[in-house]
Amino acid sequence: MGTLSYGKKQRYEFDDRTLEHLRVVITARLRKRESFFLTWTPCDGRSSPVSLWITPSVPIVFHSSSRERIVLSRRWVEQLMRASYSEHGLVLMPEPGPDRSALPQGAEESGRGQA
DSSP: OEEEEETTTEEEEEOHHHHHHHHHHHHHHHHTTOOEEEEEOOTTSSSOOEEEEEOTTSOEEEEOSOOSOOOOOHHHHHHHHHHHTSTTOEEOOOOOSOOSOOOOTTHHHHTTTOO
């Protein structure tokens, strides 16, 4: 499990694959100095949905527990990016089925493959 740290005291756990996809989308939006909501339901089954107002003025850290490079799903990144521009903001959704158009290594740094 990886960790998304937001501000000084807020820490949230996500599986590494989900966290890497969120990192790509959140980074793309913050590079444009855009703010938006990020909403998800924790996996513990006891918690209600969590919403964070993501804004460039608050420090954010993504910490993966894995050393392996994660191959991104182009389809999932595109779905998450579209959702981030909706009136509800970035609502975390499950990864779509098999994706034959994975993003090439390093695509997230150059901005390719993002909606």
